[in-house]
Amino acid sequence: MNRRDFVKFTAGAALASKFPAEVSAQAGQSEIPRRTLGKTGEKVSVIGLGGYHLGVQKDENESIRLIRTALDRGINFLDNCWDYNDGTSEVRMGKALRDGYRHKAFLMTKIDGRDKGTAAKQIEESLKRLQTDHVDLMQIHENIRMSDSDRVFADDGAIHALLDARKAGKIRYIGFTGHKNPEVHLKMLKVADAHGFSFDTVQMPLNVMDAHYESFEKKVVPVALAKKMGILGMKPIGDKIILDSKTVTATECLHYAMHLPTSVVITGCDSMPILEQALQAAQSFRPMKEKEVAMLLAKTAPAAMAGKFELYKTSHEFDGTYQNPQWLGPGAKRETYPAA
Numbered sequence: 001m002n003r004r005d006f007v008k009f010t011a012g013a014a015l016a017s018k019f020p021a022e023v024s025a026q027a028g029q030s031e032i033p034r035r036t037l038g039k040t041g042e043k044v045s046v047i048g049l050g051g052y053h054l055g056v057q058k059d060e061n062e063s064i065r066l067i068r069t070a071l072d073r074g075i076n077f078l079d080n081c082w083d084y085n086d087g088t089s090e091v092r093m094g095k096a097l098r099d100g101y102r103h104k105a106f107l108m109t110k111i112d113g114r115d116k117g118t119a120a121k122q123i124e125e126s127l128k129r130l131q132t133d134h135v136d137l138m139q140i141h142e143n144i145r146m147s148d149s150d151r152v153f154a155d156d157g158a159i160h161a162l163l164d165a166r167k168a169g170k171i172r173y174i175g176f177t178g179h180k181n182p183e184v185h186l187k188m189l190k191v192a193d194a195h196g197f198s199f200d201t202v203q204m205p206l207n208v209m210d211a212h213y214e215s216f217e218k219k220v221v222p223v224a225l226a227k228k229m230g231i232l233g234m235k236p237i238g239d240k241i242i243l244d245s246k247t248v249t250a251t252e253c254l255h256y257a258m259h260l261p262t263s264v265v266i267t268g269c270d271s272m273p274i275l276e277q278a279l280q281a282a283q284s285f286r287p288m289k290e291k292e293v294a295m296l297l298a299k300t301a302p303a304a305m306a307g308k309f310e311l312y313k314t315s316h317e318f319d320g321t322y323q324n325p326q327w328l329g330p331g332a333k334r335e336t337y338p339a340a
Contacts, residue, residue, distance in 0.1 A: 001046040008114075013023065031283045032074030037106075037263045038230030040200050043137070044264045046104050047254070048232070049283040051093060051109070055085030060092055066275055067096035069231035069257035073279055077264045079234075080130070081110040082122045082143055083320055083327055090129035102132060110141035110177060110322050111158070112208045114151035118329035119158035121156040123165050137201060138162060138171040142321045143178035146337045151328075152176075163336035174200030179189070179235065179312040180319070184337055189223060199229060206313060208248055208256050211297055212304035214313055217260060225230060225261060233262040238309060238320075246304040249298070254281035268310035329333055 018211045034043040049070045054063045067078070080090050090109060109126045113119035120339065123138065133330060140162075165171045176199060178185055185204060190200055202224050204216040211217050224231050237243060237250055237259035242271055257265040258281075269275040288296075303309060312318035325332040 004172050014062060016244060035263045039228040045075045046258055046264060047075055047262040047278050048079050048266040049075055049088045050266050050268035051080030052084045053270035054092055055089035056271045063092040064096040066269060067093060068101060071101055076104060076106050078105045078107050079266045082126050083112055087129055090126055092153040094129050094131035106136045108137035109135050110139040112141050113329050114158050115329040116156045116161045118156060118168060119161035127170060134170050135244050137175060137278050138201060139175045142174040143176050143184055143188050144180035144319060144336050146184055146187060149188040153195050155192050165195055175199050177203035181214055181337055182216045185220045185273060198296035199228040201232055203232035203234055205235040205237050206260055206262060206317060207238060207253060208240060208300045209304040209310050212301050213307045213310060230263040231261060233257045233265040236265050237268055242309050242310060245309050247300045247303050250277055252296060255285055258285045260298035
């Protein structure tokens with residue numbers, strides 16, 4: 001790598017150095033670091049257990065064992081969604097949270113409904129499946145269309161169902177997610193501002209490939225930090241697709257995402273070896289030096305161009321609400337941004 005390239009990639013890594021992430025090990029938590037979830041003040045594990053893959057695991061009992069092992073080993077952030085595996089992921093998590101495990105978890109799930117009625121119905125269904133009277137964080141799922149923010153904040157939009165649920169004590173905090181394009185996230189934040197609403201969290205892809213292409217890290221993270229939002233990194237390994245580039249290891253992927261100012265890095269675990277990999281990555285994490293980050297970005301840059309290993313940005317493969325627009329509510333049609 002010549003000097004010009006090194007300077008280029010050092011500049012790309014500057015964001016992580018400018019906003020050092022808070023890391024603090026908690027006694028009795030198996031050395032899994034905890035971070036502050038933005039302005040909420042909540043302490044969450046640096047690694048979060050993704051909900052989708054729990055429903056992919058064929059054995060329900062194994063899924064339950066994965067969740068409880070994660071909680072016993074110091075992970076407290078649990079991710080889920082109303083639509084994951086037709087509700088199976090939430091059902092299994094609800095069973096795992098019996099017998100005193102609920103109090104160990106900071107429980108998050110998501111809804112797809114864009115109108116108030118659909119959103120309210122999905123909130124109730126999620127609570128029933130999860131066997132709890134409240135979730136700690138409820139997020140608007142798959143903010144992937146430029147029209148999503150307008151629908152959410154319409155007079156009969158989903159935000160009103162979320163506010164009603166928060167007032168009733170069914171949810172504590174409100175956020176949104178998305179994986180398509182940073183401009184869609186920025187519009188959601190702009191529309192929220194126009195309505196005098198402040199989100200507690202935002203979830204987005206944050207990984208070694210994102211740093212080079214339609215980057216959430218560069219465009220959304222600074223805005224979220226300024227708003228003191230909890231930053232939830234997802235797809236640190238890109239559903240294993242990033243590993244197909246042969247440029248980076250799973251541990252390097254996880255460490256890069258943890259090096260960013262993320263409150264938590266959510267990763268899917270469908271087996272004990274994969275869970276152990278995540279636990280070991282969290283336990284071994286140390287803030288990366290600027291030169292280390294630059295070198296990592298330099299070796300992944302050629303593969304990252306054009307989003308080849310970020311199919312959630314460049315295709316509909318990961319767009320559940322595109323494949324099932326009825327989840328959004330009455331009258332919803334297949335659309336996304338950008339067109340794929």
